[in-house]
Amino acid sequence: MRILSPFIAVLALIAVALVAAQVPGGQALVGIILPYLAFALFLGGFAYRVLYWAKSPVPFRIPTTCGQANSLPWIKQNKIDCPSSKLGVIARMFLEVFLFRSLFRNTKAEMHEGPKLVYGSSKFLWLFAILFHYCFLVIILRHMRLFMDPVPGFVAALEFGDGFLQIGAPVFYQTDAIFLGAIAFLFLRRVMLSNIRYISLPGDYFPLFLIFGIAFTGILMRYVFRADVVAIKQLTHGLATFSPAIAAGQIGSIFFIHVFLVCALLIYIPFSKLMHMAGVFMSPTRNMVNNSRMVRHINPWNDPNIKPHSYAGYEDEFREFMKEGGIPVEKE
Amino acid sequence: MYGKGRIIPALILFLGVMTSPMWYKSGDISKLPKPEKPKDYTECVAPTAYMRTSHMVLLNQWRDDILREDGPRTGKTANGTEYVRSLQNGCMKCHSDKKKFCDTCHNYTSVKPYCWDCHLQPKEAM
Numbered sequence: 001m002r003i004l005s006p007f008i009a010v011l012a013l014i015a016v017a018l019v020a021a022q023v024p025g026g027q028a029l030v031g032i033i034l035p036y037l038a039f040a041l042f043l044g045g046f047a048y049r050v051l052y053w054a055k056s057p058v059p060f061r062i063p064t065t066c067g068q069a070n071s072l073p074w075i076k077q078n079k080i081d082c083p084s085s086k087l088g089v090i091a092r093m094f095l096e097v098f099l100f101r102s103l104f105r106n107t108k109a110e111m112h113e114g115p116k117l118v119y120g121s122s123k124f125l126w127l128f129a130i131l132f133h134y135c136f137l138v139i140i141l142r143h144m145r146l147f148m149d150p151v152p153g154f155v156a157a158l159e160f161g162d163g164f165l166q167i168g169a170p171v172f173y174q175t176d177a178i179f180l181g182a183i184a185f186l187f188l189r190r191v192m193l194s195n196i197r198y199i200s201l202p203g204d205y206f207p208l209f210l211i212f213g214i215a216f217t218g219i220l221m222r223y224v225f226r227a228d229v230v231a232i233k234q235l236t237h238g239l240a241t242f243s244p245a246i247a248a249g250q251i252g253s254i255f256f257i258h259v260f261l262v263c264a265l266l267i268y269i270p271f272s273k274l275m276h277m278a279g280v281f282m283s284p285t286r287n288m289v290n291n292s293r294m295v296r297h298i299n300p301w302n303d304p305n306i307k308p309h310s311y312a313g314y315e316d317e318f319r320e321f322m323k324e325g326g327i328p329v330e331k332e
Numbered sequence: 333m334y335g336k337g338r339i340i341p342a343l344i345l346f347l348g349v350m351t352s353p354m355w356y357k358s359g360d361i362s363k364l365p366k367p368e369k370p371k372d373y374t375e376c377v378a379p380t381a382y383m384r385t386s387h388m389v390l391l392n393q394w395r396d397d398i399l400r401e402d403g404p405r406t407g408k409t410a411n412g413t414e415y416v417r418s419l420q421n422g423c424m425k426c427h428s429d430k431k432k433f434c435d436t437c438h439n440y441t442s443v444k445p446y447c448w449d450c451h452l453q454p455k456e457a458m
Contacts, residue, residue: 054334054339144353170443
């Protein structure tokens, strides 16, 4: 059920888009009004979530320490995994954001006969996750050809590199195939591994189905049904310049399904785990300097009127009562 | 709010990048590509709607059919006019100006077909 309900939800979205593309006025609704609404909700929701997170105080240093901390001069510090300087944190964050370093350390635990628990390296999640994310980035950047005019040079360079194999016409993009393969892996991993399936929720499956739907409709539109790209760019470039117009009857339903699913994703992002795109930068366990032993961190909401109260002071205050009660005191 | 000094600029940067197509120096939006149609001919090898979306598939089919399957080098339009199934000798016979026909839409949508890696570009377009 945790798999079926998000699957039905995505099918329902497709059905709604299919109907909307046929009814009069529906194309303007899906092609013009919904994209603006979705984009505004995406930006607004994104900023809201980030500012909401920023309200949480992080008074103490809580970085995960994956290596030797800064200590005595003859003990070698692991400067990236337990950084004690800003530079170390920048290096750690760079490797985390661009290379998914903590995922690279992913391990698997297996039970063998004996019984014997065995831990081993497991790099497949890292490999397919990084393929998925970079393909997604390339695909989004490639789409900029539809929103910008003249098309910037880096978009043309990406298209050339992506279509480097020169298979067929319209030319086949490698990222399309790698992207689908990576989503398939991420989905099968959740379904096949019983321990991962046990902790998977509808919120884990829904984005996978939705992104798969977006990729699949995009691929169908490019290679199978083929859309009139000039008519589409007239609409999408119009959206970017606030003068959208739909060329009547020139754009197929598949385009509206694709756009509808993209809008659903944009609206979904701020309310879901997909916010990890901002969350990774705001993780205190990643972005803090581990200098607890070098700098005194004072809790920002401490009441300055409450002074420190040592045991010696406490004894001075209550010595007589303690003696009466038979409690031993240090100073007579 | 904590970490203002870093979070606010980063958020503004993110919003700026996300909305970049909106403030990008966009060309005239009303300036849609207008490929020049041939004056002497009125009928293409397939209906306009099909040609607009799928001409590249047709070219690929011709290539595979002629060079790999030994297919016929000529075909007939719906009205019975014979044409040569060839980019240079067929398409370019009517649509003779690459710059004014092919390139208008291809440049607009940033499509760079590799036709001219092998085929000779027509002289006036070079």
